[in-house]
Amino acid sequence: MADTVTVSAPNTLEDVSIAVNETTNNVTVSVDSNDDSVLVSVGDWKDSFEAVSQNLKDYPKTLNYTTGVLTSIVYTFNGGTITKSLNYTSGVLTSIALSGDTPDGIPLTKTLTYSAGVLVGISYS
Helix, strand or coil, X not given: CCCEEXXXXXCCXXXXXXXXXXXXXXXXXXXXXXXXXXXXXXXXXCCCXXXXXXXXXXXXXXXXXXXXXXXXXXXXXXXXXXXXXEEEECCEEEEEEEEECCCCCCCCEEEEEEECCEEEEEEEC
């Protein structure tokens, strides 16, 4: 994994524990100390729409259809849920949106752009 986690503490790291949630890529740092603070910086962290979307595939899911068309997938993990909503225009997939217990700071919508029926662009917002 190319991602790095750097932990800096004024005195000792004996009482510091780090946990990474592989679904959301969130990093949790716990410090068993009364007077020291810990700074966590994450370099090149793949906390993006695609990383979260890909990481969800192994979790239990419920597929939802409307008139035979897949409209959403609800993933359940560790007491939380993320819903992936699929949006169509004239029967063509135009966007995918994540909602629910998503990581902070990531784009939640992937928009697909077409020209003459051919995919020509993907954007995130």
